Amino acid sequence: MSQIFHPSTNTISKVTLLGAVFFLAALLWVFGVIVRSPYVTEANVVRQQPVPFSHKHHVAGLGIECRYCHTTVETSAFAGMPSTKTCMTCHSQIWVDAPILEPVRASYRTDQSIEWTRVNDLPDFAYFNHSIHVKKGIGCETCHGPVDDMALAWRANSLNMEWCLDCHRDPARYVRPRDKVFEIGYKPAEDQRVLGERLMKEYAIDTQRAVLMNCSTCHR
Amino acid sequence: MSAEKPQGCEVPARPGLRRKGLHACCAPAVATRFLTSQFSLLTFCPLLALMLATSLGLAGCRQDMHDQPKAEPLERSDFFPDGRSARPWVVGTIARGQLREDEHLYTGKVHGRHAETFPFPVDARVLERGRERFDIYCSPCHSRLGDGNGMIVQRGFRRPTSFHDERLRKAPPGYFFDVITNGFGTMFDYADRIVPEDRWAIAAYIKALQLSQNTDPQILTTAERVRIDAMAGTPAGEGGPRQGGSTEEGGR
Numbered sequence: 001m002s003q004i005f006h007p008s009t010n011t012i013s014k015v016t017l018l019g020a021v022f023f024l025a026a027l028l029w030v031f032g033v034i035v036r037s038p039y040v041t042e043a044n045v046v047r048q049q050p051v052p053f054s055h056k057h058h059v060a061g062l063g064i065e066c067r068y069c070h071t072t073v074e075t076s077a078f079a080g081m082p083s084t085k086t087c088m089t090c091h092s093q094i095w096v097d098a099p100i101l102e103p104v105r106a107s108y109r110t111d112q113s114i115e116w117t118r119v120n121d122l123p124d125f126a127y128f129n130h131s132i133h134v135k136k137g138i139g140c141e142t143c144h145g146p147v148d149d150m151a152l153a154w155r156a157n158s159l160n161m162e163w164c165l166d167c168h169r170d171p172a173r174y175v176r177p178r179d180k181v182f183e184i185g186y187k188p189a190e191d192q193r194v195l196g197e198r199l200m201k202e203y204a205i206d207t208q209r210a211v212l213m214n215c216s217t218c219h220r
Numbered sequence: 221m222s223a224e225k226p227q228g229c230e231v232p233a234r235p236g237l238r239r240k241g242l243h244a245c246c247a248p249a250v251a252t253r254f255l256t257s258q259f260s261l262l263t264f265c266p267l268l269a270l271m272l273a274t275s276l277g278l279a280g281c282r283q284d285m286h287d288q289p290k291a292e293p294l295e296r297s298d299f300f301p302d303g304r305s306a307r308p309w310v311v312g313t314i315a316r317g318q319l320r321e322d323e324h325l326y327t328g329k330v331h332g333r334h335a336e337t338f339p340f341p342v343d344a345r346v347l348e349r350g351r352e353r354f355d356i357y358c359s360p361c362h363s364r365l366g367d368g369n370g371m372i373v374q375r376g377f378r379r380p381t382s383f384h385d386e387r388l389r390k391a392p393p394g395y396f397f398d399v400i401t402n403g404f405g406t407m408f409d410y411a412d413r414i415v416p417e418d419r420w421a422i423a424a425y426i427k428a429l430q431l432s433q434n435t436d437p438q439i440l441t442t443a444e445r446v447r448i449d450a451m452a453g454t455p456a457g458e459g460g461p462r463q464g465g466s467t468e469e470g471g472r
Binding site: 027064067071077078083090093094113123124 | 271285287296304355356
């Protein structure tokens, strides 16, 4: 009987087999890249808002503190969003005729909320709490990036579980003195490792990772 | 073997040389053979397509658990006509622990007149808290020094009277508490953003600030003056208010 396959197909089939393994690996890698890409995590995607509120203008330009608007960030899980009244404490007198502020004035007149587009949003099955992070010296900037440079807000980090755990595994790399939490552009005065280890002790941060790495801390 | 051989295509018999002998025109032949072989790409193709689709799909889609039927703070609700999931209190409701009986603490008044005293002892910690809150909520307009020349005023907001004005220096702490709670003229109230204890801390700090700007340096001890001079060397904007804290330690 004559040979159906030419001997060269031996090599080709071996190469294909081997190639398949690499191909699968590549596919997994592509998957990994996709789930971490801004396309899925929405990191670095600038959001359009009903009013083009600019942190750059209000924080860097006017020097208003985060807590002037995000009042509950120290005391509760939710950072708090400024009410229309908060905007109006200034805009009742400043830029009173500006058309871009009309939605704010309309909201004040009609008692209808302004609906901001969410920028950072965890899935509902994950639990996050601002107050503990603020108390234990994690800066807004560490998680939200250079907010004072955002003409419109964007998400600075993926907010993936991987990202939370990366810090929870070793928070000493990020902890700062409590009075520097709200500062954007903070640089540690000494070696971060030394400072971090000291502050971890001072703030009684869970060095055993018994809580920080426990599933039910964030999935409750 | 010869049966498979397309015309004009030379496939050498010796395996060792087969690569060399492959001619461009053999490609179709090789391809057909290859495609019919057991481990051909063809078998993989649907599988690969499926996997690619799944990974894209999995990565892109958000399942039910991501958006559960519960209301996160300030989340929109289609159930209530005003579109808010957070409901206002029913008029007359008093939550546990929020019965505001203490007139002094919650209104800043004693028998209807602005209180001259604080409802709790003021120490360095209270003043420090007051400084922090003042810098957050009041300094945009009143400036860190309390002279009424804050950034927002520079941008066109009505200029408030300086806290170092004679009239305000004589005003009792209860007056400042009252203004924070109920507003004053063009100034909105801060009752929704500052809890009563913090309002008192701010009032205490303003009193300290007033004292700091109107104290004869002669009454300070040398040690105190050295400390203040050291602080004056700190970056701009910090030295001023801090001085207030140090001269008034253990104040009222």
